[in-house]
Amino acid sequence: MTRAFLALVLRDLRLAARVGGSGAMGLVFFLMLVAVVPFALGPDLNLLARIGPALLWFSAVLATLIGLDRLFQTDVEDGAIDLILSSDTPLEVLVAAKGVAHWLTTGLPLALLAPLFGLLLALTPGAMLAVAATLVVGTPALTFIGAVGAALTASLGRGGLLLAILVMPLMVPTLIFGVSAANAATGGTIAFLTPFLILAALSLVAIVIGIFAAAAALRQSA
Amino acid sequence: MRISVEGLACRRGERLLFRDLSFSLASGEALVVTGRNGAGKSSLIAMLAGRLAPAAGAIRAEGIGEATLAEVTNHVGHKEGLKAALTAEENLAFAGAMLGRPRLSPREALARVGLARAADLPAGYLSAGQRRRVALARLFVSRRPLWLLDEPTSALDAASQVRLAEVMQGHLAEGGLIIAATHAPLGLEGTKTLSIDAHVPSVDLPGGAEGERA
Amino acid sequence: MPRLSSLWNLANPTRFLGLADRLLPWLAALAAALLAVGLYLSFFVAPPDYQQGETVRIMFIHVPAAWLGLFMYVMMSASALGTLVWRHPLADVAQKAAAPIGAAFTFVCLVTGSLWGKPMWGTWWVWDARLTSVLVLFLMYLGIMALWRAVDDPGRAARAVAVLTLVGVVNIPIIKFSVDWWSTLHQPAAVFRIDGPTIHPSMLWPLLVMALAFTVLAVALHVAGMRNEILRRRVRSLWLMEAERLDAGAETAAGAAR
Numbered sequence: 001m002t003r004a005f006l007a008l009v010l011r012d013l014r015l016a017a018r019v020g021g022s023g024a025m026g027l028v029f030f031l032m033l034v035a036v037v038p039f040a041l042g043p044d045l046n047l048l049a050r051i052g053p054a055l056l057w058f059s060a061v062l063a064t065l066i067g068l069d070r071l072f073q074t075d076v077e078d079g080a081i082d083l084i085l086s087s088d089t090p091l092e093v094l095v096a097a098k099g100v101a102h103w104l105t106t107g108l109p110l111a112l113l114a115p116l117f118g119l120l121l122a123l124t125p126g127a128m129l130a131v132a133a134t135l136v137v138g139t140p141a142l143t144f145i146g147a148v149g150a151a152l153t154a155s156l157g158r159g160g161l162l163l164a165i166l167v168m169p170l171m172v173p174t175l176i177f178g179v180s181a182a183n184a185a186t187g188g189t190i191a192f193l194t195p196f197l198i199l200a201a202l203s204l205v206a207i208v209i210g211i212f213a214a215a216a217a218l219r220q221s222a
Numbered sequence: 223m224r225i226s227v228e229g230l231a232c233r234r235g236e237r238l239l240f241r242d243l244s245f246s247l248a249s250g251e252a253l254v255v256t257g258r259n260g261a262g263k264s265s266l267i268a269m270l271a272g273r274l275a276p277a278a279g280a281i282r283a284e285g286i287g288e289a290t291l292a293e294v295t296n297h298v299g300h301k302e303g304l305k306a307a308l309t310a311e312e313n314l315a316f317a318g319a320m321l322g323r324p325r326l327s328p329r330e331a332l333a334r335v336g337l338a339r340a341a342d343l344p345a346g347y348l349s350a351g352q353r354r355r356v357a358l359a360r361l362f363v364s365r366r367p368l369w370l371l372d373e374p375t376s377a378l379d380a381a382s383q384v385r386l387a388e389v390m391q392g393h394l395a396e397g398g399l400i401i402a403a404t405h406a407p408l409g410l411e412g413t414k415t416l417s418i419d420a421h422v423p424s425v426d427l428p429g430g431a432e433g434e435r436a
Numbered sequence: 437m438p439r440l441s442s443l444w445n446l447a448n449p450t451r452f453l454g455l456a457d458r459l460l461p462w463l464a465a466l467a468a469a470l471l472a473v474g475l476y477l478s479f480f481v482a483p484p485d486y487q488q489g490e491t492v493r494i495m496f497i498h499v500p501a502a503w504l505g506l507f508m509y510v511m512m513s514a515s516a517l518g519t520l521v522w523r524h525p526l527a528d529v530a531q532k533a534a535a536p537i538g539a540a541f542t543f544v545c546l547v548t549g550s551l552w553g554k555p556m557w558g559t560w561w562v563w564d565a566r567l568t569s570v571l572v573l574f575l576m577y578l579g580i581m582a583l584w585r586a587v588d589d590p591g592r593a594a595r596a597v598a599v600l601t602l603v604g605v606v607n608i609p610i611i612k613f614s615v616d617w618w619s620t621l622h623q624p625a626a627v628f629r630i631d632g633p634t635i636h637p638s639m640l641w642p643l644l645v646m647a648l649a650f651t652v653l654a655v656a657l658h659v660a661g662m663r664n665e666i667l668r669r670r671v672r673s674l675w676l677m678e679a680e681r682l683d684a685g686a687e688t689a690a691g692a693a694r
Binding site: 306337339340343344346347348349352 | 588675676678679680682
Binding site: 003004007011015018078079080081084087 | 296304
């Protein structure tokens with residue numbers, strides 16, 4: 001079971017790194033969003049610093065979304081899903097492996113680079129740290145909520161837009177508590193830990209529900 | 223082990239593809255499923271692989287202990303399931319990890335299909351026939367008794383077809399089972415044949431002939 | 437078809453490989469020597485600025501990096517024309533090798549600009565027209581590199597990237613103009629600016645030496661990058677040929693085994 005889990009994580013990481021893989025695409029998209037929004041808002045650093053955490057979080061949601069439609073779709077297209085479904089390892093474990101690989105190539109790098117991009121938005125060091133911490137804790141929720149949508153649209157060919165429509169509403173709670181935790185860290189009326197712990201709880205719940213729902217959806221649709 | 227199928231029916235959307243399909247197969251036996259295009263050969267294979275629910279009837283397996291039928295099945299469908307960016311060896315190592323019950327190493331499995339030297343080539347560089355053979359090499363990385371093959375000879379040249387027949391004969395001799403959907407003869411001796419056409423419902427002939435034609 | 441084009445590709449690049457092997461040590465040595473002189477001049481000889489003090493020395497890296505970030509894009513555009521119009525076999529190699537180098541120089545320019553900005557403006561980043569234009573240039577480099585990565589076949593990728601590069605060239609003045617417009621719209625002109633033409637000769641010389649050093653460095657890196665790309669493509673052709681040969685080999689092996 002561990003062997004199959006590791007093999008799938010390793011395979012997806014390899015695929016992401018090789019030519020034609022999605023690699024750092026989500027990260028580049030993240031940078032683009034952060035860089036382009038000030039053109040719409042104006043370069044007022046006070047304004048940008050105030051909305052910076054929210055902007056980084058929203059960009060992280062969008063950057064997670066754009067690669068998600070391919071999560072299971074590639075395996076359905078080339079038939080590798082047959083192997084995954086006929087494994088003697090429970091499908092839930094394998095879905096978890098896909099999610100972990102996706103998070104390692106998307107969510108984690110986003111969280112780690114967010115402080116750097118925070119420089120563009122004149123965030124204070126405290127705010128940068130808070131955004132990074134909330135993203136590390138919150139992006140697993142985005143990945144696993146998205147995995148449900150990815151599993152549902154896996155056999156539809158062009159699932160990208162549909163996927164976004166399906167899962168964006170489900171990401172709202174994560175967004176709310178992620179941004180409030182990041183804001184609370186830099187001053188405000190509530191303590192940092194309150195929204196942060198709720199965010200952590202949301203993430204854990206999303207991982208569990210996401211794994212089982214995505215596995216069920218894959219059994220139906222693939 | 224033994225598989226018995228009774229009164230199986232398949233419905234895709236509104237259309238009833240076949241019904242009243244029955245056969246049984248024991249260790250060391252092979253079944254060749256024939257039929258015209260669209261008769262439901264691939265659907266039958268998908269049902270046996272546990273990927274499609276039967277509209278009626280039952281598929282039973284004996285002598286496999288706690289395992290489900292899907293867990294003792296090695297299925298090579300018409301999609302190869304190979305990642306173009308991974309080498310042939312990496313593809314097979316992944317298949318081995320998924321299927322469990324390890325048997326041969328990826329390199330040994332590739333040698334069985336005559337592609338030992340392709341181990342380090344990315345699958346994307348291989349020709350259609352070579353990719354087919356890498357997919358068939360999956361049969362050797364795991365010790366699963368039931369081989370389910372959907373058009374195994376497509377894209378294979380004559381020499382590779384002979385080789386495939388040899389390895390299938392070897393698998394039967396070791397007590398394995400093979401169910402293959404195919405147009406072309408496989409070159410196997412003593413196989414059962416099942417024609418799906420006889421079970422396709424028509425307006426004139428309700429019901430069908432008895433399922434099995436040995 | 438891939439066989440034919442790969443054979444055609446090998447003819448000219450072989451001469452390039454020989455040339456590259458002979459040139460590279462000299463280019464690398466020259467770049468190192470110029471950089472050593474340039475860094476010495478900028479850190480020990482050039483005087484500190486009367487307003488900015490020692491921080492002005494960042495300029496000696498920042499400005500040449502900006503210049504090369506632009507220069508590599510010009511280089512890529514010329515190569516893109518070479519790919520699309522003259523179909524020169526080395527053009528797309530030059531184009532591919534130039535992208536990461538240009539992106540790296542642009543990135544150095546952004547980082548040094550940010551480091552310079554901290555003591556000058558009090559923040560790491562200001563949405564100043566110049567810095568922002570460089571940021572957009574950096575984003576364009578990232579897009580071009582992403583397109584290279586997305587297409588496996590070098591020939592197809594080269595034509596796609598060439599089109600994108602040329603579209604970028606047409607857009608650069610428009611982007612520059614829009615960013616300037618956007619910047620003046622929002623920003624009071626109180627922000628610090630270097631007075632270009634009145635730069636003192638004691639600072640001009642180190643700057644020129646550094647610009648030359650960076651240029652030679654870029655050329656050396658570019659030649660090395662082109663060599664690597666040609667070798668990478670050869671590995672690819674060898675893999676394709678190996679896959680074609682496999683069938684013949686496998687049949688004789690099977691015959692021998694029987």
